Amino acid sequence: MAEKYVGRRVKRTEDPRLIKGLAHYVDDIRLPDTLHVAFVRSIYAHARVTNVDASAALEAPGVVAVYTGRDVAEKVGPVPCAGNLPDLKIPDHRVLAKDKVYFVGHPVAAVVATDPYAARDAADLVVVDYDELPAVVDAVTAAGEGGAVIHEQFGSNVAYKLTAGEGDIEGALGGADHVIRQRIINQRLAPVAMEPRGVLARYLPGEEELTVWSSTQIPHLLRTQLALMLGMPENKLRVITPEVGGGFGSKLNVYAEEALLGWISMQTGRPAKWIETRRENMQATIHGRDQIGEIEVGCKADGTVMGLRYNVIADLGAYHQLLTPAIPTLTGLMLSGCYKIPAIQINVTGVFTNKMATDAYRGAGRPEATYVVERALDLVAAELGLDPVEARRRNFPRPDEFPFKTATGLFYDSGDYAGALDKALANADYTELRAEQKLARERGRLVGIGVSTYVEICALGPSQAMPAGGWESATVRIEPTGKVTVLTGASPHGQGQETSFAQLAADELGVDLKDVTVIHGDTSVVQYGIGTFGSRATAVGGTAVYVAIERLKEKAAKIAAHLLGTDAASVFFADGKFTRAGEKKSAAAAAGADPGEVPPAVLPAGQDPAGALPAPDADGKHVSLQDVALAAHLAKDLPPDMEPGLSATYFFEPKNFTFPFGTHIAVVEVDRDTGAVKFVRYVAVDDCGKVINPLLVDGQVHGGIVQALGQALYETVVYDESGQLVTGTLMDYALPRAHMLPWFELDRTETPTPVNPLGVKGVGEAGTIGATPAIVSAVVDALAPFGVRHLDMPLKPETIWRIIGAH
Amino acid sequence: MKRAITINVNGTEHTHEVEPRLLLVHYLRDVLNLTGTHVGCETSLCGACTVIIDGQAVKSCTMFAVQADGASVTTIEGLARDGELHPVQQGFWECHGLQCGYCTPGMIMTAAQLLERNSNPSRDEIRHALEGNLCRCTGYQHIVEAVEYAAKQ
Numbered sequence: 001m002a003e004k005y006v007g008r009r010v011k012r013t014e015d016p017r018l019i020k021g022l023a024h025y026v027d028d029i030r031l032p033d034t035l036h037v038a039f040v041r042s043i044y045a046h047a048r049v050t051n052v053d054a055s056a057a058l059e060a061p062g063v064v065a066v067y068t069g070r071d072v073a074e075k076v077g078p079v080p081c082a083g084n085l086p087d088l089k090i091p092d093h094r095v096l097a098k099d100k101v102y103f104v105g106h107p108v109a110a111v112v113a114t115d116p117y118a119a120r121d122a123a124d125l126v127v128v129d130y131d132e133l134p135a136v137v138d139a140v141t142a143a144g145e146g147g148a149v150i151h152e153q154f155g156s157n158v159a160y161k162l163t164a165g166e167g168d169i170e171g172a173l174g175g176a177d178h179v180i181r182q183r184i185i186n187q188r189l190a191p192v193a194m195e196p197r198g199v200l201a202r203y204l205p206g207e208e209e210l211t212v213w214s215s216t217q218i219p220h221l222l223r224t225q226l227a228l229m230l231g232m233p234e235n236k237l238r239v240i241t242p243e244v245g246g247g248f249g250s251k252l253n254v255y256a257e258e259a260l261l262g263w264i265s266m267q268t269g270r271p272a273k274w275i276e277t278r279r280e281n282m283q284a285t286i287h288g289r290d291q292i293g294e295i296e297v298g299c300k301a302d303g304t305v306m307g308l309r310y311n312v313i314a315d316l317g318a319y320h321q322l323l324t325p326a327i328p329t330l331t332g333l334m335l336s337g338c339y340k341i342p343a344i345q346i347n348v349t350g351v352f353t354n355k356m357a358t359d360a361y362r363g364a365g366r367p368e369a370t371y372v373v374e375r376a377l378d379l380v381a382a383e384l385g386l387d388p389v390e391a392r393r394r395n396f397p398r399p400d401e402f403p404f405k406t407a408t409g410l411f412y413d414s415g416d417y418a419g420a421l422d423k424a425l426a427n428a429d430y431t432e433l434r435a436e437q438k439l440a441r442e443r444g445r446l447v448g449i450g451v452s453t454y455v456e457i458c459a460l461g462p463s464q465a466m467p468a469g470g471w472e473s474a475t476v477r478i479e480p481t482g483k484v485t486v487l488t489g490a491s492p493h494g495q496g497q498e499t500s501f502a503q504l505a506a507d508e509l510g511v512d513l514k515d516v517t518v519i520h521g522d523t524s525v526v527q528y529g530i531g532t533f534g535s536r537a538t539a540v541g542g543t544a545v546y547v548a549i550e551r552l553k554e555k556a557a558k559i560a561a562h563l564l565g566t567d568a569a570s571v572f573f574a575d576g577k578f579t580r581a582g583e584k585k586s587a588a589a590a591a592g593a594d595p596g597e598v599p600p601a602v603l604p605a606g607q608d609p610a611g612a613l614p615a616p617d618a619d620g621k622h623v624s625l626q627d628v629a630l631a632a633h634l635a636k637d638l639p640p641d642m643e644p645g646l647s648a649t650y651f652f653e654p655k656n657f658t659f660p661f662g663t664h665i666a667v668v669e670v671d672r673d674t675g676a677v678k679f680v681r682y683v684a685v686d687d688c689g690k691v692i693n694p695l696l697v698d699g700q701v702h703g704g705i706v707q708a709l710g711q712a713l714y715e716t717v718v719y720d721e722s723g724q725l726v727t728g729t730l731m732d733y734a735l736p737r738a739h740m741l742p743w744f745e746l747d748r749t750e751t752p753t754p755v756n757p758l759g760v761k762g763v764g765e766a767g768t769i770g771a772t773p774a775i776v777s778a779v780v781d782a783l784a785p786f787g788v789r790h791l792d793m794p795l796k797p798e799t800i801w802r803i804i805g806a807h
Numbered sequence: 808m809k810r811a812i813t814i815n816v817n818g819t820e821h822t823h824e825v826e827p828r829l830l831l832v833h834y835l836r837d838v839l840n841l842t843g844t845h846v847g848c849e850t851s852l853c854g855a856c857t858v859i860i861d862g863q864a865v866k867s868c869t870m871f872a873v874q875a876d877g878a879s880v881t882t883i884e885g886l887a888r889d890g891e892l893h894p895v896q897q898g899f900w901e902c903h904g905l906q907c908g909y910c911t912p913g914m915i916m917t918a919a920q921l922l923e924r925n926s927n928p929s930r931d932e933i934r935h936a937l938e939g940n941l942c943r944c945t946g947y948q949h950i951v952e953a954v955e956y957a958a959k960q
Contacts, residue, residue, distance in 0.1 A: 011900055018908030019896040019915065021843015021883030028842035117828070194847045194855060194909040194943050245845070245909030246943050278848035494907030494944050695903045702946030703906065730852040730941070738937040738947040743930075767946075 005503035005513055009695035012499040013513065023243045026198035026215050027275045034200070035064055037264060037274040038119035039257070040109040040126045041283065042101035045135035045354035045723020046150065049099055049108065049128060057111055057125040062118030064268060066126060067110045067260075069098030076263050077229040079256050081320035082467035085329070088160045091151045091352075093319040095229075095256035095263075101130070102150060102318035103354050104725050105283025107256060112264055112272065135354040135723035139292055139315035142351040150318060150352045159316055159350040160325055164332045166407040167343025172307025176298025180379045185792045186368040188290035188315065188717040189710075190733055191361045195245020196276035197285055199258050201265040210262050211238045217247045217491055218531035221468060222254055223523045229259040230266070237262075241521035244493030248707070249360035250285050251493070252533040253322045282728050287717050288361020290315040291328065291368050297376040303386050303394045307343035310335055310372055314350045317357035323364075324357045325350055326467070330365030330457070336406035337373035338417045338455040338661055339395035344407040354723040360533065362707055363768045366456050374452045374773030375790060378780070382789050387434075388777065389425065392453045393418060412455065412659040413753045413761075416687070420749045421453055424663035424685040427747055433667060433681075441785060446670040446804075447680070448782025452774035455661040458688075458762030459755065460534030462654055470654065472536065473529045474544035476505065476552050477647035480633040482626030484509055484516040489529015490541035491521050495764060496696040497537055501545050503692055504758075508549045509625060510576030527649055535660075535762030538692065543756040544652035552648035556628045559646075562639040563623045563631060564616050577624045584620060658753040658761040662686035664705070664774035666742075670782045675801030677713060677779055679742030684770065687749045689761030694748075697763050702744055704767020710736045711768075712775035714794050734794075812876040816841070817885025825872050832856045834872035835882055843883040843912050847941065854940030857913035858882050864920035866913075866939070883912035886919065894960035895919045895953070904953030906944035914940050918954045927958055 017023040040052075054066035072095055079093040097106050109126050113119035134148040141147060142157040150157055173179050193215075200213040210232065216222050219239040227234035244251065257274055264272040276285070293312035299305045314328040332346035381391035396417045397404045404412040425431075433449055440447040463470040473489035486505050490497060502516040509516075519525060529541075553573060560578030561568040566585050571578045616623045628646070631637065635644035667681040684701060691697050714734040718726040727733040752759030772793070779795050780788055786807050791799065809824040816839060823838055835841045835858070844867060847855035851869040858867045859881040886893040895918045898904065905911040914937065921928060921936040928936065933954045934947070942950060 012903065014908075015900045015905060018905055018911055019883075019892070019899050020887060021841070021912045023908060024842070025845070025909065027836075027846075030840070117826075192943055194853065194907065194941065195845070196847070243908065245847075246907040248943070275846075278850070278853070494905075496906070699903050699906055699945055699949055702948045703944045704946075706946035707943070729850045730848045731850050735941055735943070737941065738934040738951070739931075741934075741947060744946070744948055 003507055006507050006692050008693070010499060010503055010513065010693055011695065012496050013502060014496065014498045025195055025243045025245055026200055026213050029200055029213055029242060031200070031202060031271040034271040034273050035112050035114060035268055036116040036119045037261060037272055038111045038123040039107045039280070040111065040123050040128060041280070042097065042104060042106040042108055044101060044130050044132050045104050045137070046133040047101050047130035048133065049097060049101060050131055051129040052109055053127040054109060056127070057122040060118065060122040060125055062114040063111065063122045064114065065112040067096065067264065069094060069096040069108065072096050072260065072263065073098050076259050077231065079319070080225050080254050080322060081324060082322050083320060083325035084467065085160050085162060085325055088325055089151070089154045091319055095260045103356050104723060105280065105356060107284070110260060110264065112268065137353060137719055137721055137723050139313050139351050139353055142353050143313050143349050150354060157352045159352055162329065162348045163345065164408070165345040166409060167307065169307050169309055169343040169345040172343035173296055173298040173309065176306045177301040178383050179296055179298045180383050181294065181296050182375065182379055182790055184293045184295055184372055184375055186289040186291040186371060187793055188358065189288045189361055189715050190282055190717050191248040191250035191285065191288060192733070192735060193246030193248055193250055196278055196281040197251065197255065197257065198275040199261040200271060200273045201261040202271040203265040203269065205269055209236050209238065210266065211240060212258065212262050213240045213242055214258050215244050215251055216241050217244070217251045217493060217533050219491055219521050219523050220489065220528050221531060222258065225254040226259055226262060230262055238524040241491055247493050248362040249288065249364055249533060252360050252531065253286060278730060279728055282733060283725055284356060286321050286359035287317070287356050288358060289368060290358045291331065293372060295372055295376055297380060299380045301384070303380055303384050303391045305339055305341050305380060305395050308335060308341050308373065308376055309345045311347045314348055315353050315355065315358060316350050317355045318352060319357050321357040321359045324359050327358065327360060327365040331369040333408050333410055334366045334369035334457055335373055336408050337370060338415065338453055339373065340397050341407055355719055362704065363765045364534070366765065367708070367769045367772055370454045370456070370769045371773050374454070374777070378777050379789060388451050389421070389430065392421065410457070411656060413656055413755050414751050415455065415659060415661050416749065416751050417453055417661055420661060420685045420687050421663045423747060423749055424665050424683055427685065427745060428665045428681060428683040446672060446782040448668050448670070448778040448780065450666045450774040450777030450781055452664045452770055452777060454770040455659050456766060456769045457657045458535035458660055459539035459654055459658040460536045461657045469530055471530065471651050472541035472544045473527050473649065473651045474541065474548045475527055475647060475649040476545060476548040478552070478625065478629035480630055482629050484511055486516060486518045486545055487526045488518060488520045488541050488545060489526060490537035491532045492537055493532060495532065495537060495700065496693065497541070500538060500692045500696060501542060504542060504545055505549060508546065510574065511625065535764040539658055539756055539760045539762045540652055540654055542692070542760060543758055544650050546758055547652060548648045548650040551650060552646060555648065556625060556646060558639055558642065559628050559632055560623050563628070564620065577622050578628065580621045654755055656755045658689065658755050660686065660688040660761040660763060660766055662766060662770055664770040666774040666778040668778040668782055670779065670800055672804055675797035675804060677795060681745065682742040683745045685747045685749060686763065686766050686770070687751050688763035688766060689751060689753045690759035691748065691750065692760065698746055700763045701746055701767045704765060705744060705771040706736050706741060708768045708771030709741065709775055712772050712793055712795060716794050810873050812873055814875050815879040817881060827871060827873050829872045830868055831870040831872045831875050832867040835867060841882050841884050845909055845912060847909065852941070853910070854917060855910050855913040857916045857940065859916055859920055862923065864917045883915060886915065893919060894957035895922065898953035898956035902949050902953040902956050904945065904950045910940060910942045914942065914950060918957065921954065922958055928954070
């Protein structure tokens with residue numbers, strides 16, 4: 001393979017339409033006679049709904065219909081949960097609330113009108129009578145006995161309890177020289193994709209076909225679930241994901257509104273559209289994280305970690321969305337971090353509260369695990385007076401110990417943790433940084449250095465470990481004109497696989513990048529696929545593309561050999577053409593059959609049997625891929641028993657996850673007067689295996705770090721004691737902005753994975769996983785002169801200012 | 808009660824009868840079908856709806872269409888001239904200044920207006936100018952580089 005594109009900073013092929021404002025997100029799709037839907041949502045966290053009076057709304061101008069929970073309860077199936085934990089309590093989650101509301105923003109009624117303004121006006125005319133109930137807001141209280149119960153049928157608010165891990169944890173902690181305990185919180189976050197959710201549904205009564213345009217990460221899985229919810233044949237349902245304005249896990253879900261819009265279009269016979277407002281997005285799109293934990297870490301006097309126990313209450317919210325209960329189990333899997341820890345135990349209590357459901361948000365359980373284990377290593381270092389770098393180094397597995405088995409039951413594929421650490425330390429000039437810090441401290445300045453060495457689990461994943469298939473699919477086609485079409489089951493929404501998959505295909509097929517088109521996100525065009533999440537699209541979906549191309553080339557080689565009068569073993573492919581090595585064989589020998597057995601084709605009078613058939617080069621030694629494609633489609637002269645056409649489909653099932661890793665180093669200075677945190681440096685070395693496009697990898701890491709930084713310093717979803725959402729708009733929910741950030745100094749090491757032939761590990765979540773602990777560690781280090789060893793996120797200036805003020 | 812307005816958008820004059828409460832962004836998107844201008848919030852905080860009105864970068868979700876009566880508006884669709892990308896558009900492409908692309912039109916309009924005011928901004932000045940525009944994908948660094956690229960053109 002001549003690598004003309006792979007490995008290079010190729011600018012994206014998807015960009016021109018986006019930078020010109022000509023791309024189509026759901027709200028940009030216009031269909032005639034579209035109805036617009038606005039939702040009436042609960043203003044209470046927990047209440048009985050005693051009556052819904054829509055009469056005034058129905059009289060309002062432009063209103064076509066109002067649907068309530070009673071109208072749809074028996075018509076649309078429940079919102080699905082893919083969790084399959086033992087004894088999991090799964091509440092019946094209907095698309096509209098009927099008798100009770102369970103969180104602020106819970107949809108109660110759908111108002112359908114000819115104009116979005118009219119729908120919004122009429123929603124205010126729907127009168128809902130509520131009997132307010134005590135709200136369950138605090139997850140720790142929810143986990144205890146007594147108090148209000150949200151789903152009465154279960155008798156308590158505990159959705160499940162789970163213990164996992166291997167090794168003798170009691171022995172490890174009992175025999176340790178030091179045991180350190182710390183309460184550790186991963187606060188609730190809002191994903192805030194810049195494009196809120198949106199759905200457009202069109203039912204064609206004649207064809208009995210429903211098309212749903214949705215801003216989703218999982219078009220095929222959504223189609224299957226909508227078929228079940230709506231009780232319609234899956235092959236009459238088409239899901240299209242047009243441009244998707246960010247997801248971060250929040251669109252890796254099946255939402256009530258997606259099914260309801262389909263149903264409304266079926267009722268009205270007209271297209272129906274709903275575009276989520278940001279306020280709705282904060283209330284009723286999944287949140288992330290929200291784990292309240294206690295750790296116990298035991299170590300020897302030299303810093304060797306013997307055991308780690310994590311007792312955690314996971315705040316699941318009022319209902320399960322698609323993967324809600326599964327997220328804390330991913331935390332359990334990754335608790336070993338990049339360390340040899342002989343005994344690990346996680347005890348999860350998942351509880352219902354009167355809040356929006358938590359689910360997958362960028363990292364989905366792994367940032368929580370990495371934060372826990374990295375804080376644990378910092379606490380060990382602080383307890384023993386070790387440099388945090390040294391504490392980590394003493395617990396790394398060596399590169400020759402891979403595949404490395406953890407006490408959480410995983411096999412890490414490949415890694416060189418010390419290699420990435422050393423490179424990051426060198427890039428940051430760590431020794432010099434520590435010397436500068438010492439000087440700064442002597443002058444009363446609060447400078448802190450934080451180091452995190454992380455490993456994450458990517459390329460989700462083997463189907464055995466996934467609720468609904470962990471493979472990914474690809475079809476690669478060479479059209480009669482020689483253009484290459486790639487159909488991927490992945491569903492990129494900003495990650496750039498229209499470019500990176502085209503890079504792969506262009507190199508493998510020796511064609512120009514512009515001659516490759518990557519199509520995704522249309523269930524009627526693309527073979528079944530799983531979607532984009534869990535840093536899987538390139539490692540799993542890209543591999544499917546790669547193998548499909550290899551198969552396609554095998555077929556093309558047979559046709560080329562036939563055209564060149566030789567056998568497939570005697571042709572080689574390079575630079576977009578097949579070349580015959582050696583002499584031409586007899587036609588019969590090359591075809592492997594006696595031509596006399598083949599009846600001659602019946603031709604219209606006067607037509608040349610060769611017709612428009614491609615011919616080899618004048619010397620008879622070369623035939624281009626384009627000519628092979630044409631020959632395959634014209635099918636006038638193919639080897640015997642050869643199927644016409646030139647396409648290949650492959651479903652790639654990975655044998656394992658992949659485990660990218662790296663080191664992040666944050667250097668901060670805390671302002672003594674305000675408690676504000678200012679960045680001095682940010683250095684990262686990430687290892688995501690082989691890199692197809694370094695430009696895209698850098699972009700993923702930047703974005704990931706900033707979301708991590710948001711968690712460390714700014715973001716938190718706040719519900720008050722009555723369950724009202726305090727951070728209900730972007731005025732209240734603090735997101736990182738351009739002026740709050742350091743300049744990221746990125747570098748890489750490259751340890752290929754043996755799990756797939758591309759050697760690619762995945763990078764979509766690395767920054768979010770690696771950066772949070774580095775930043776918290778840096779701030780804690782800055783405050784170490786005050787005896788601070790740990791602080792809860794977000795590290796607000798007020799918290800820091802109070803610590804400084806108390807000394 | 809509808810009111811007649813005349814607005815010049817991307818060099819073309821449009822006259823329409825609109826409701827006084829119609830937001831400018833909805834006028835652009837739903838009346839003129841210029842859907843490149845996006846809506847990301849309803850509190851004027853995300854900047855996805857930024858357009859240029861009489862030379863100023865303005866969040867079009869916080870302005871009524873009737874307030875733009877007589878004004879000259881440039882949207883993302885009107886930024887490229889004669890098929891040539893504006894330097895800021897080119898910069899976003901060259902420097903990978905976008906991922907999902909949703910904030911991009913607003914970012915580009917804000918950056919273009921910055922360069923009108925200050926043709927050679929420092930990194931800090933670029934970051935300060937983009938404070939009112941949220942991006943959740945890129946971490947802003949490539950956006951800063953994109954604006955630097957444009958400034959050099």
